[in-house]
Amino acid sequence: MGTGWSALTRKDLISPKGRTVLLMGNEAIARGALEAGICFAAAYPGTPSTEIMEALASVAKDAGIYVEWSTNEKVAFEAAYAAAMSYVKSLTTMKHVGVNVAADILMSSAYAGVNAGFVIVSADDPGQHSSQNEQDNRWYGMHAHIPVVEPSSPRDAYKLTKAAYMLSEKYKHPVLFRSTTRISHTRQPVTFEQDVPVEKKCKGRFDRDIERWVLVPAHGRKQKKRMMEVWRKIAEDEGVEPFIRIINPGMKKAIIAGGIAYSHVMEALELLGKKDEYSVVKVSLPVPLPYKPILRVLKEAQEVLVVEELDPVLEIQIKKIAYDNGVTTKIRGKDIVPINGELDLDSVARSILSFDGREPIMPWKPLEPLKLEPPIPARPPVMCAGCPHRNTYYIVKTAANKAGLKDPIFTGDIGCYTLGYEPPFHTQMTSLEMGGSIGVAHGLSKVVDEPVIAVIGDSTFYHAGLPPSINIVYNKGHAVILVLDNQYTAMTGHQPHPGTGLTAMGEPAVRVPIEKLLETMGYKTYVINPMNVRESINIVAEAFKKYKEGEQIAIVSRMKCALQAVRKARKEGIRLPVYHIVEDKCTGCMVCVKLLACPAIVVPKGAKKPKILTELCVGCGLCAQVCPFNAIEIFKEGSPDWLEAWK
Amino acid sequence: MARYNILVTGVGGQGLLTLGRVVGNAAILAGIDATIAETHGLSQRGGSLIVQIRLGEGESPLIPRGAADLVIGMEVLETARRIIYANTNTRVAMNKFLWPPPLADYPDLEQVVDKIKETGVKLYMIDANRISENVVGSVISANMVMLGFAYAVDEGLKKLFDKKHFLQAIERVFRGKAVELNKKAFEAGYEEGLKQT
Numbered sequence: 001m002g003t004g005w006s007a008l009t010r011k012d013l014i015s016p017k018g019r020t021v022l023l024m025g026n027e028a029i030a031r032g033a034l035e036a037g038i039c040f041a042a043a044y045p046g047t048p049s050t051e052i053m054e055a056l057a058s059v060a061k062d063a064g065i066y067v068e069w070s071t072n073e074k075v076a077f078e079a080a081y082a083a084a085m086s087y088v089k090s091l092t093t094m095k096h097v098g099v100n101v102a103a104d105i106l107m108s109s110a111y112a113g114v115n116a117g118f119v120i121v122s123a124d125d126p127g128q129h130s131s132q133n134e135q136d137n138r139w140y141g142m143h144a145h146i147p148v149v150e151p152s153s154p155r156d157a158y159k160l161t162k163a164a165y166m167l168s169e170k171y172k173h174p175v176l177f178r179s180t181t182r183i184s185h186t187r188q189p190v191t192f193e194q195d196v197p198v199e200k201k202c203k204g205r206f207d208r209d210i211e212r213w214v215l216v217p218a219h220g221r222k223q224k225k226r227m228m229e230v231w232r233k234i235a236e237d238e239g240v241e242p243f244i245r246i247i248n249p250g251m252k253k254a255i256i257a258g259g260i261a262y263s264h265v266m267e268a269l270e271l272l273g274k275k276d277e278y279s280v281v282k283v284s285l286p287v288p289l290p291y292k293p294i295l296r297v298l299k300e301a302q303e304v305l306v307v308e309e310l311d312p313v314l315e316i317q318i319k320k321i322a323y324d325n326g327v328t329t330k331i332r333g334k335d336i337v338p339i340n341g342e343l344d345l346d347s348v349a350r351s352i353l354s355f356d357g358r359e360p361i362m363p364w365k366p367l368e369p370l371k372l373e374p375p376i377p378a379r380p381p382v383m384c385a386g387c388p389h390r391n392t393y394y395i396v397k398t399a400a401n402k403a404g405l406k407d408p409i410f411t412g413d414i415g416c417y418t419l420g421y422e423p424p425f426h427t428q429m430t431s432l433e434m435g436g437s438i439g440v441a442h443g444l445s446k447v448v449d450e451p452v453i454a455v456i457g458d459s460t461f462y463h464a465g466l467p468p469s470i471n472i473v474y475n476k477g478h479a480v481i482l483v484l485d486n487q488y489t490a491m492t493g494h495q496p497h498p499g500t501g502l503t504a505m506g507e508p509a510v511r512v513p514i515e516k517l518l519e520t521m522g523y524k525t526y527v528i529n530p531m532n533v534r535e536s537i538n539i540v541a542e543a544f545k546k547y548k549e550g551e552q553i554a555i556v557s558r559m560k561c562a563l564q565a566v567r568k569a570r571k572e573g574i575r576l577p578v579y580h581i582v583e584d585k586c587t588g589c590m591v592c593v594k595l596l597a598c599p600a601i602v603v604p605k606g607a608k609k610p611k612i613l614t615e616l617c618v619g620c621g622l623c624a625q626v627c628p629f630n631a632i633e634i635f636k637e638g639s640p641d642w643l644e645a646w647k
Numbered sequence: 648m649a650r651y652n653i654l655v656t657g658v659g660g661q662g663l664l665t666l667g668r669v670v671g672n673a674a675i676l677a678g679i680d681a682t683i684a685e686t687h688g689l690s691q692r693g694g695s696l697i698v699q700i701r702l703g704e705g706e707s708p709l710i711p712r713g714a715a716d717l718v719i720g721m722e723v724l725e726t727a728r729r730i731i732y733a734n735t736n737t738r739v740a741m742n743k744f745l746w747p748p749p750l751a752d753y754p755d756l757e758q759v760v761d762k763i764k765e766t767g768v769k770l771y772m773i774d775a776n777r778i779s780e781n782v783v784g785s786v787i788s789a790n791m792v793m794l795g796f797a798y799a800v801d802e803g804l805k806k807l808f809d810k811k812h813f814l815q816a817i818e819r820v821f822r823g824k825a826v827e828l829n830k831k832a833f834e835a836g837y838e839e840g841l842k843q844t
Contacts, residue, residue, distance in 0.1 A: 022671040024685070047687055129686065153682070153706040186708040187668065187683040189675045263706035270705070271649070344709040366713030366731050370762045376728050377751035381659065381694035416692060423750065491692075597749040599693050605747075605755045613746075615776075615786050 010059050014196050023190045025154035025183040026051035029121060032161025033091045034063055035194045036117060039202035040083035041067045042076040044463065045492035046095030047130040048184040049123035053093055054493065057504040063196055069495050069504040072434070072463040073098035077105050077120065081174075084118035085213070086204030089165065093121040096137045101434065101464070103140070106174075110144045111223040112212050113172045113230075116201070117165035120146075123179045126309050127342035130181075132414070132433065134341070136310040141176050141287035145231050148287035149243070150178045152262040154188040160284055163242050171230045178286075180309065182260050182342065231288055239290030244283060246293060251279040254301035255352070256294070258283035258314055261307045264348035271363050272349060274356075289317040298327045305355045306333035309343045381419060385600035386562030386618035388486055389417045391530035393425040394595060394622065395557075396453070396482065399540035405548065408451040409444060413437040415457035416491045417484050424597055427455060435464025441479035442472045451547065452479040459489035459497045461514055473522040473552055480547050481523065481554040483514050486561040494564055515556045523554035530557050531646065533625045560646050566618050569645035576645060577619035577638035580612050585631035592623040592632065650703035651803055652710045656729040657721025658746055659686075659696045662790030665820065666719070667698040669794060672816035674702055677808050684708035693748075695725055702807060717804065718768075719797050721775075721790065722746050727759045735767040740797035740840075742775040742789060771800040771843050778835050788832035791817065795833035799840020810837070 012021045013031055023031065030052050033041070043053040053067060060067040070076035073094040080092035094102065099122050106120070122140065125131040141148035149164040151157035157179060168175040211219045238244075247266075255278050257265045262282045269275045281297055283289065286308075298304060298321065306315040315333035322331060337343070337351045350360040370376070383390050400408055412418055412428030413436060420427035430440055441454035456465050461483050469481060488494040496502040498512040518525045526543045528536040540555060547553040569576050581592075588608045592601055600616035601623060603609075612623070614635060619642065624632040653670065655663050667683045674681040684699040699710045713734045720726025720741035733739060741763075747753045763770050775792040782788065798804050798813060817829050 020675055022668065022675055022681075022683075050687075153708075155706075182684060182708050185685045185687050187671050187681075187685065188706075189671070189681065260708075263708070267650075267705045267707040345707050345711045345714075349711075362711070362713070364711050364713040365734050366711075367733050367735070367766050367768070369731055370727050370759070370766070372727065372754040372758060372762060374752045374754055376724050377748050377753050379658065379693075379695040379725070379728075379748040379751075381692035382749060384660075384693060419692070493687075593750065599749055601749070602747055605753070615780075 010062060013055055014059050014063055015192065017192045017195050020189050020191045022187050023154055023158070024051055024185060024187050025157050025179060026123070026185070027055045028154045028158035028190050029161050029177070029179065030055035031190070031192065032158045033119065033165070034059070034065070034196045036089065036162045036165035037197050037200045038089045038091050038117070039065045039200050040080060040088050040090040041065065041092070042070045042079040043093040044070055044073045044076050044098060045489050045495045046098050047492055048125055048181040049093045049095045049098070049121060050492045050495070051184070052121060053504070054495070060505045064200070064202070066202070067504050069497065071498065073102040074105060077102040081105060081109050081114070081118060083204060084114040084116045086206050087115045088201055088204040089117040091119050091121070093123070095131065096122055096124040096135050097131060097133065097433065099137055099140055106140065106146070107144050108215055109174045110146045110227055111215055111220060113226065114168065114174055115172065115207070117168040118174045119161065119164045119168060119177050120174060121177045121179060123181070123184045125181050127181065132431070134310060136313060137176070137178055138287050138313040139311065142313070145227050146174050146176045147234050147285060148176045148178050150259045150284055150286050151183055152259055152282065152284070154183060154186055155190050156284070157183055158190050160242060167238070171234065173230050178259070180260055180342070235288040235290055237290070238285055239293040243285035244281065244290055244293045246297065247280040247282065248276070249279050250300055251277060252302045253277055254279040254281060254297050254304045255307055256281040256283060256297070256304060256314060256318060257307040258286045259309055261309050261343050261348065264343055264345050265307050265352070268345055268349040268352055271345070272352060274352065283314060286314055289314060289321070291321045294318055294321050295325055295327070298322050298329045301329060303330045303355070304332070305336065305352070306331065307337050307343070307348060307351060308333070310339065380422065382422070382597065382599050383416065383419050384562050385598055385616050386565065386620040387416070388530050388557070388559035388562065389420065389484055390596060390598065391533060391559065391620065391622050392484055392557040393420050393427045394626065395528070395530055395533060395536045395540055396427065397425070399537045399544055402537065402541040403544035403548070405451050405544045408453050409448065411437040411441040411444065411452065411454045413456040413460045415460055417455060417457055420455065422597070424595055434460055435468060438465055438468035438472065438479070438481060442468060442475070442477035445478040453482055454479050455482045455484065458483060458485040458487065458499050458514060462498050462512070466517065469518065470521055478550070480543070481518065483554070483556045485514060485556055485558040487558070488561050488564060490561040490563070494561065518554040518556070523552045525554045525556065527556045527558060530559050531620065533622060562618055562620065565646045569642070572645070574642055574645045575639040576642050577621070577634050578614050578617045578636040579619065579621065579624055579632050580614060580635035581610060582631050582633055583609060585629055587629055587631070589628065592627055595626055596623060598623060650701045650705050651807060652715045653700040653702070653717045653719060654710055654715040654729060654732045655698040655700065655719045655721070656725045657696055658725060659692055659694050661721040662787070663696055663698045663721060666790040666794055667700055668820050669791070669813065669816045670700050672819045673808055673812040676812045676815050679807060680704050682706060682708040695728065697729060717797060717801050719793055721793060723756055723759050724753060727763060730763060730766060730768070733766070733768050738769045738771065738801045739763065740771045740773070740793060740800055742793055743772045744774070744776050771796070771840070773836065773839050775836060778839065779832055782831050782835045783828040788829050791829045791832040792836035795836030796840040799837045800844055
């Protein structure tokens with residue numbers, strides 16, 4: 001698991017021009033930014049954006065650039081923007097919802113502009129593979145007056161990243177680079193067109209340009225005029241390669257497509273044998289849409305189909321261009337093309353056939369789903385074998401019973417621990433946005449009678465957990481804060497954070513202890529090691545009793561992510577213990593199965609007793625501590641120092 | 648020319664992404680264009696996972712339902728779940744390993760195998776986990792066993808690649824002693840595949 005970075009060596013990403021390397025879209029963006037000459041990059045991890053900064057961090061020293069994992073997207077944006085204010089080319093990257101966190105500075109950056117190339121990558125997630133929504137961030141460009149560049153493939157992402165920097169430098173304006181999951185997480189051979197420059201500008205200077213950087217209303221009004229002039233010019237002048245490309249011009253039917261939709265369109269036309277019937281406009285600058293080439297196509301064609309993923313951002317602009325110029329060409333879009341989820345060859349081919357007034361008969365014939373009894377069970381993601389969150393959830397629920405804490409409401413957050421919404425845990429009853437667990441817990445504690453427990457991960461706590469934690473004590477809310485500290489930003493692939501003791505570039509860093517922050521705010525704070533199950537239950541039960549008495553309580557549960565423990569064990573030759581179930585002692589009560597839902601414990605078909613898949617067991621020992629009949633025992637001893645792997 | 652579509656299916660953690668990277672690097676060595684669509688993030692944590700490999704010119708990274716030329720199944724239930732990507736001409740190379748999700752009822756191996764066979768696809772099976780354990784000492788290289796096996800049983804792959812392309816790709820993707828172990832795993836899967844053709 002992890003991010004898959006290991007396959008690409010550091011050398012590959014900075015190898016000379018002419019080399020062809022299999023790059024993930026995110027790595028292609030990183031290479032493009034390196035070729036463009038960036039010297040500063042800052043981000044907060046978030047799927048599907050993470051590997052851009054991971055790639056840059058891994059070559060930072062060789063390439064002579066600065067890279068950091070910031071505490072959140074707003075902070076990352078501010079840092080990278082400051083570099084670009086000061087004549088140093090910079091990059092910030094985030095997932096689509098991360099732009100919401102950075103929206104305040106995003107808006108202001110468009111007013112004040114930049115002095116060196118500045119690109120903001122927004123990696124959107126159509127289809128919600130790993131996100132709470134599928135918001136279309138091209139709207140942010142519209143909203144903020146920041147041009148949006150959008151690639152159609154990883155190779156295109158590599159080239160367009162460089163074009164985005166040229167655009168930013170030309171207009172002294174930020175540029176939003178919108179990728180999507182299927183660009184960011186698709187690999188493709190990419191041939192490098194240039195070397196990574198050895199000489200680049202890393203030392204900046206700050207112009208004390210008060211009218212520009214101090215956006216008091218009088219200054220803001222002036223900057224707005226500058227911004228709108230940039231906006232007008234881009235729409236006027238940039239309707240050229242690589243931002244707009246017209247394939248097979250002059251046909252009666254035209255398709256206008258952007259992003260990944262363009263790649264689907266080209267292949268669908270080929271498969272349907274309709275390549276010669278259509279002009280195709282590839283839009284790589286969807287916002288603001290350059291009107292000149294679009295108007296030309298609208299005049300030449302009799303019918304136009306707009307194919308884009310998610311919202312009708314192009315369609316609305318194209319219809320405006322038509323209306324403003326008195327063109328009555330028939331324009332179709334979201335009346336045919338799906339608005340929900342990601343597009344694929346199937347849906348795009350169907351849309352084209354429907355536009356043509358044909359029955360949607362596909363050139364491929366899929367098999368029917370298999371009819372099985374019982375049917376194939378769903379397989380949602382689960383907490384890994386040995387995951388510390390499983391221990392903590394078991395401990396917290398047991399302690400709540402012990403302390404007589406009835407029907408607690410568990411507000412939740414964004415991370416692997418969100419999986420606690422699943423049975424048997426039910427320890428996540430909300431999960432809305434980063435840091436939301438604590439803010440929502442506060443409000444709930446004011447309006448409901450049940451006890452409230454806010455569950456948040458370590459990285460999320462540093463990201464957005466501090467202000468709402470302060471708010472609870474200040475405004476006399478009453479909710480327990482439970483921080484699950486596995487020492488990494490684990491879900492996105494174990495990036496370091498302020499509790500890890502490392503920077504993105506692998507240098508030692510200070511640790512900011514979560515328990516000290518909470519104590520300073522006024523919480524009585526307990527720290528547990530959830531591997532010690534019984535001791536932890538006692539401590540948490542004690543904490544819950546204090547909570548019932550009206551005290552402000554916080555609990556930090558600290559145990560390293562199991563994937564990292566396994567990795568360390570493998571690297572250092574540490575053997576982790578492995579457990580098994582002793583058949584004679586097992587009564588088949590299924591407590592281990594039902595209370596823990598560990599993927600290493602299975603019930604073989606038709607069997608009355610569970611079994612541990614020894615190749616998956618990582619020796620956390622939780623099941624052995626839970627078994628009422630002591631039927632789970634060590635099968636293979638770990639090496640004497642095995643606990644070191646978990647430290 | 649239509650692209651050659653390989654759907655890799657299994658459970659997060661079974662090495663599907665690595666398998667995809669090896670095929671992608673082999674494609675570069677063989678001078679074939681490729682796109683490989685991966686799944687990352689939360690969906691990787693023990694969940695149902697697919698990797699979509701498309702070989703030949705073209706940039707749409709997603710395989711249409713019914714257009715898979717080859718399915719490489721790392722797990723039985725996941726192979727069954729994704730059979731909709733196959734058509735009656737598809738070859739299915741499946742690891743004979745059924746890994747039920749926690750707390751769920753599920754159909755048994757024989758029933759699933761029978762139903763897959765009934766569809767008319769060409770099904771080839773191998774116990775890749777056991778072979779990986781025998782060859783490298785753990786299940787960690789079952790993915791390379793499956794790739795070697797699929798290469799041996801799939802005519803389409805043989806037309807596109809020489810065996811050396813995969814072995815060289817393994818050298819590019821793995822480091823240190825993992826290179827030789829994974830080459831051995833690939834060869835072991837390949838040998839087993841030859842027995843079935």
